[in-house]
Amino acid sequence: MIDLLKKWLKNQLLFFLWVYFPIILTVIFGVFMAHFFPHIAMQAIGVFFVLMLVAVFFCSR
Numbered sequence: 001m002i003d004l005l006k007k008w009l010k011n012q013l014l015f016f017l018w019v020y021f022p023i024i025l026t027v028i029f030g031v032f033m034a035h036f037f038p039h040i041a042m043q044a045i046g047v048f049f050v051l052m053l054v055a056v057f058f059c060s061r
Contacts, residue, residue: 018056018060022052022053022055022056025052026045026048026049026052029044029045029048030045030048033045
């Protein structure tokens with residue numbers, strides 16, 4: 001029973017890292033860019049988001 005709980009918690013942590021962490025990083029990056037560089041913020045956020053998607057896709061395998 002304890003092993004099952006450990007496995008479940010490990011799976012939940014990995015899910016959090018691969019799903020929510022890139023989203024949180026993108027939001028933080030977006031706020032930073034919109035505050036300090038508003039004239040190029042939308043393009044930079046889009047590029048950052050696509051790079052995060054590629055990184056998650058290739059690193060999660």
